[in-house]
Amino acid sequence: MSSAQGFLNDWVESRVGLGSNISNSRNTSVSYNIKGCWIPLTDNGGRRSLGSREEQGSVRCRRDEDRLGWFPPHFDVSDRMARLVASDPVFRKDNRAMLSRKELFKNTLRKAAHAWKRIIELRLSEEEASEMRFYVDEPAFTDLHWGMFVPAIKGQGTEEQQQKWLPLAYKMQIIGCYAQTELGHGSNVQGLETTATFDPESDEFSFIWWPGGLGKVSTHAVVYARLITEGQEHGVHGFIVQLRSLDDHMPLPGITVGDIGMKFGTGAYNTMDNGVLRFDNVRIPRNQMLMRVMRVTREGKCVQSNVPRQLIYGTMVYVRQTIVSDASSALSRAVCIATRYSAVRRQFGPQDGGVETQVIDYKTQQSRLFPLLASAYAFRFVGEWLKWLYLDVTQRLQANDFSTLPEAHACTAGLKSLTTSATADAIEECRKLCGGHGYLSSSGLPELFAVYVPACTYEGDNVVLLLQVARFLMKTVSQLGSGKKPVGTTAYMARAEDLLQSRCSVQKAEDWLKPSVILEAFEARAVRMCVACAQSLSKFQNPEEGFLELSADLVEAAIAHCQLIVVSKFIEKLQQDIPGKGVKQQLQILCYIYALNLLHKHLGDFLSTGCITPKQASLANDHLRSLYSKVRPNAIALVDAFNYTDHFLGSVLGRYDGNVYPKLYEEAWKDPLNDSVVPDGYQEYIRPMLKQQLRNARL
Numbered sequence: 001m002s003s004a005q006g007f008l009n010d011w012v013e014s015r016v017g018l019g020s021n022i023s024n025s026r027n028t029s030v031s032y033n034i035k036g037c038w039i040p041l042t043d044n045g046g047r048r049s050l051g052s053r054e055e056q057g058s059v060r061c062r063r064d065e066d067r068l069g070w071f072p073p074h075f076d077v078s079d080r081m082a083r084l085v086a087s088d089p090v091f092r093k094d095n096r097a098m099l100s101r102k103e104l105f106k107n108t109l110r111k112a113a114h115a116w117k118r119i120i121e122l123r124l125s126e127e128e129a130s131e132m133r134f135y136v137d138e139p140a141f142t143d144l145h146w147g148m149f150v151p152a153i154k155g156q157g158t159e160e161q162q163q164k165w166l167p168l169a170y171k172m173q174i175i176g177c178y179a180q181t182e183l184g185h186g187s188n189v190q191g192l193e194t195t196a197t198f199d200p201e202s203d204e205f206s207f208i209w210w211p212g213g214l215g216k217v218s219t220h221a222v223v224y225a226r227l228i229t230e231g232q233e234h235g236v237h238g239f240i241v242q243l244r245s246l247d248d249h250m251p252l253p254g255i256t257v258g259d260i261g262m263k264f265g266t267g268a269y270n271t272m273d274n275g276v277l278r279f280d281n282v283r284i285p286r287n288q289m290l291m292r293v294m295r296v297t298r299e300g301k302c303v304q305s306n307v308p309r310q311l312i313y314g315t316m317v318y319v320r321q322t323i324v325s326d327a328s329s330a331l332s333r334a335v336c337i338a339t340r341y342s343a344v345r346r347q348f349g350p351q352d353g354g355v356e357t358q359v360i361d362y363k364t365q366q367s368r369l370f371p372l373l374a375s376a377y378a379f380r381f382v383g384e385w386l387k388w389l390y391l392d393v394t395q396r397l398q399a400n401d402f403s404t405l406p407e408a409h410a411c412t413a414g415l416k417s418l419t420t421s422a423t424a425d426a427i428e429e430c431r432k433l434c435g436g437h438g439y440l441s442s443s444g445l446p447e448l449f450a451v452y453v454p455a456c457t458y459e460g461d462n463v464v465l466l467l468q469v470a471r472f473l474m475k476t477v478s479q480l481g482s483g484k485k486p487v488g489t490t491a492y493m494a495r496a497e498d499l500l501q502s503r504c505s506v507q508k509a510e511d512w513l514k515p516s517v518i519l520e521a522f523e524a525r526a527v528r529m530c531v532a533c534a535q536s537l538s539k540f541q542n543p544e545e546g547f548l549e550l551s552a553d554l555v556e557a558a559i560a561h562c563q564l565i566v567v568s569k570f571i572e573k574l575q576q577d578i579p580g581k582g583v584k585q586q587l588q589i590l591c592y593i594y595a596l597n598l599l600h601k602h603l604g605d606f607l608s609t610g611c612i613t614p615k616q617a618s619l620a621n622d623h624l625r626s627l628y629s630k631v632r633p634n635a636i637a638l639v640d641a642f643n644y645t646d647h648f649l650g651s652v653l654g655r656y657d658g659n660v661y662p663k664l665y666e667e668a669w670k671d672p673l674n675d676s677v678v679p680d681g682y683q684e685y686i687r688p689m690l691k692q693q694l695r696n697a698r699l
């Protein structure tokens, strides 16, 4: 061993003790029982030797009464699937950053095939299979097949069409994708150029561009195109189109299909074959148009059914709802890494040579990290509520009650936008919270960021979606005088007159710890911003022109409304019975942190609308600091509660055992650059340069 290596080994050794200090932060009297799991809070003298989650093997669920009833009842399923994936070598993912695009993609195919084999062998339920795919943690064509192709047929197909296509899709005898976006049109769905002409006399081309799973795998797609019959246009509809032969996978006549190329980051989303598709007079049978909204008869006549045509956009509503829950997962993952590492990392501290300070104890670290921890919980709760809302609207649609569809659209669009933007920013913040090591691939954060950021764009650009919310809000405000009572998430607007006048009652910092005070401040801010926008709009002769001109303000108003939804759902959650010693109190603290931090970040809104005074703002800020101190002793337990395996986290910094430094050192040596001591290219480039310098020096 060279002396340099010897030094490095000593250096690593000297930090092992520090690395294990994560367990210090697990010394707390509160026993957590989040997501239905129990988190052992051990005091083992500042050391933990639990090993990785995977190694522990068994599911550590204690008693049924320890489970939080208000979490979805799928903890056992989730935990079992996480362990199944983590213990299967085929699902290894630590080498992704080193693979070429082709290797990466083939590896994804291998994993998807293996997952499908396991699903069949183990006779997994739909829920188990879906959890398994989640923990495989690799964007793949299966996301689109199960996430969009199947829901599109379910939501927009007639009974007959569902009976024909769903069994094939469920058995994966066909693989489908969702082909809506074109090279030239994504947000503007009505502007799509792809046409489906019943009388097949069209010679136009258009390119579909972006659909995941399309490039190399899908045999079928639900393609969105403008329907033309008898020379008349009938809006955009979905059509099931076979793209590839089921015998040899070759594209069918008239179809050109391929991958659109590398995307942001190495590894990351490049496991997905986002595709380009060109149709050249492709003919499909009439009954492959999804006809729940509109039927085309044998003679080419269009017959509108009684369901609203917005149902054509229904798959997007469904996926947006799932994306909100996913935001909580991605965020909790990043926060788990940053929190555990912040407890391990020490910088500066006493001048007397004592141990340095854990960076998690710095107030700046806490003020950046704990609001993100609070957001992870907030998004989980609002995601659960949104799931309920979606189920509710689906049941109502089945009973021909379409009244809640506009609200479901506004909520899914707005919350998708709010949570994905916040999560993307938060992952980057977590990277910075981990200092230099956060930039290492082995921290897991760069890849998580690269995989996650497109969520701000796909399934609706976030600004475009907020503008949809703003339209809904302006409509609601405009109807206030007409006697139509706002309901659901806009019910607070019925109290607009009061809220426009109300004065916040806070006089001392603790007054901010009343949910009613917080709610009223958020309601007043949202109403005032909406009403101000509506008043400005009314000054325009042409409302559409006004909407365009005021769109930046409208987006701010939509954000205020969506933040109110998240805050109010967190508060509602806390009104339920929450078992587990100390759990409710901790969640209450997180709820206040979530709300008061938003208030702090958007102070301009609250002050300019006169909802609170500068003095009250400063009291809120004082209170935030004391709330951070209350979270600190339980921070590790609160992230352990997410119950992520080391495999799923994929982060040396976020290891459960806190053994960060030796593992970082070990990881570094795995890099292919370290395969040889003298690098490839030395003879060609380095040596001649060095020799040249030597010659020059001698001259």
Ligand SMILES: CC/C=C\C/C=C\C/C=C\C/C=C\CCCCC(=O)SCCNC(=O)CCNC(=O)[C@H](O)C(C)(C)COP(=O)(O)OP(=O)(O)OC[C@H]1O[C@@H](n2cnc3c(N)ncnc32)[C@H](O)[C@@H]1OP(=O)(O)O
Binding pocket: 143, 144, 146, 147, 148, 178, 180, 181, 186, 187, 188, 189, 190, 212, 310, 311, 313, 314, 316, 317, 319, 322, 323, 326, 405, 406, 409, 457, 458, 459, 460, 461, 464, 465, 468, 471
């Ligand atoms: C597959 C993933 C599976 C699971 C996901 C889980 C996790 C994610 C993990 C991985 C993700 C993997 C892959 C990502 C997949 C991404 C797939 C895609 O991106 S598919 C393409 C998505 N495309 C879009 O989202 C386009 C965005 N644009 C639109 O939605 C619309 O065009 C528009 C912006 C709403 C405008 O439409 P239009 O011009 O028709 O709108 P108007 O404003 O005139 O509205 C008319 C009327 O309709 C109402 N409305 C609009 N949209 C909806 C809706 N979705 N539902 C109900 N109602 C809607 C609107 O409010 C108006 O109502 P009115 O005022 O007239 O009452």
Ligand SMILES: Cc1cc2nc3c(=O)[nH]c(=O)nc-3n(C[C@H](O)[C@H](O)[C@H](O)COP(=O)(O)OP(=O)(O)OC[C@H]3O[C@@H](n4cnc5c(N)ncnc54)[C@H](O)[C@@H]3O)c2cc1C
Binding pocket: 144, 178, 179, 180, 181, 184, 185, 186, 187, 188, 209, 210, 211, 212, 269, 274, 454, 457, 458, 459, 460, 461, 462, 463, 464, 467, 551
């Ligand atoms: C990783 C990934 C996967 C995808 N998968 C699929 C898939 O499976 N199937 C599929 O069909 N599509 C898919 N897409 C496409 C995706 O849905 C679209 O890219 C998305 O809807 C945004 O549309 P756009 O690209 O047209 O953006 P644009 O609308 O061109 O947006 C560009 C900019 O213009 C702004 N803008 C646009 N309209 C307005 C407006 N009215 N007012 C103010 N500002 C506006 C936006 O805010 C944005 O800043 C995927 C995209 C990505 C990145």
